[in-house]
Every structure is written in C-alpha cells, then in structure tokens.
Amino acid sequence: SAKKVLAENLKQQAHKLAAIKAEAEKKAEQLNGVELVIAAKVSATGATYGSVNAAIVAEELKNKGIEVDRKIITMRDIKHVGDFEATIHFHKEVEVKVPVKVVAENAAVETPVEEAPKAEAAQTEETAE
Template structure:
C-alpha cells in the first residue's frame, strides 16, 4: 500500500514523501497514529499543491532574508560596554548585546542566530555572523566602545 507520510518516520522517510509499506503496518500503525494517510489520487494532488505553496513561502522568506541582509550590511553598529582604562571590558560582549543593538536600529533578530568567533573582551572592531535563513548568512561589523564615550 502506498501512503503519504505526515511526520518523519525513522527508517521509512520524511514528512511529505510517498512510500510503499505493507498493508498491516499502514492500517494498524501509521494511519491510526497520524503518521501517514493513504495515497489516493486526491491526496496526491493535494500533496503537490501543498509542496508548491511551501516552495513559494520558502522563496518569499529567502527573498525577505536577502533584503534584510542588505539592510544589516549597511548598518554601523556600536556596542556600549563598561571598560577599564586599559581597554579591557568588565564582562564580555555577547550575541544578545548585538541583537539588542540591532533591535534598537529596527531589526529584530534572535540572539541564537548570531555567532561570534571568539568572546569579545576588549574595546575595538569585531565581526559576527548572522544566519537569517538556511543559505543567507551576513557578516556584521560592530565596534565596542566604552560606556559614556561619544564618538
């Protein structure tokens, strides 16, 4: 019997795939558990339209991520942090700090999407990567300044 998987099933396939399984496995396990539906002409057509809609949504998300990446590249980010006279910070600048600075400039990004090569513990210029989409990654330059110093 051919079924359309609704959820990822180990050793069988991923959601949205059409797979052939034994009748008993489909009728007694996959279908009652909501993991699959029978592959009829109607459900196959519905699956195709669903895949097309998902592809369109993904393309829209990718386009908006690219637009956002272009906006972020144009920004000059300055992170304020408490520092001693030698230029060493009291603490570190984290991805959350960068996300906060981006939010202040009108771009809201989850801190978990921002990665830095090493912890920032001194004043200066640094770079971080922001993963906006699966294939859209933008490098963000930011400058760490001592609090209370206006440039």
C-alpha cells in the first residue's frame, strides 16, 4: 500500500508541476514582442545618472499592463545609453528575454534647441542682404 501512496503522490506532484509550468508559459507569452524603451537622465558622455535596474524594468512592464515581480528579472545594472536585454525567469524551464533600450531623457529637449540657432542665423543672413 505504501507503493500505491507513493505512486499517487508522484502523480499529483507531476500534475502540479505541469500546471505551474503551463501558467508560466502563459505569462511568458504575454511578453512576446514586448520591447521596453526607458528614458533616463544622461550626462554629456552618455553615462546615466544612477542606473537602470530590474526594479525600473518591472515598473515599466507594470505600466504596459504586465505584472512581473522584480525578483525574477535578471540583468546587469545599465549605466549608459544603448540596447540591452533583461531575462525574466517565470519557471526553471520558462524564461523570456526582453529587449531594453535606454535613451536620453533630455535628447528630445535638446534637438529643438539646436535647430533654433540655425533658424536665427538664416534670418540674420536675410536681413543682412
């Protein structure tokens, strides 16, 4: 009878593990095709003030409507602008790699400022003629 009990316990355990894995695969499918773009404050050399880490990635995913615990996200702390990858481990056999792009927060603000002197220079040339 002990063998029967053991066999039944193993069967139930395998069923639970299969259900957990199926749930993890379902969550992983939500992240298919998701790409994060994170705006960070950046110095003139391209280094970020502070770093982009798993907590920030988890918050960005939450903003997109996908709940992910920051503890299951594995990545290096990002300290400069560029393209990176965060790995999210839902299960030991189910992991998803999410591309993370870090861009300068103030780049959009600087672009119009650079164009303004060109426009002023063009106007001064016209008035000089």
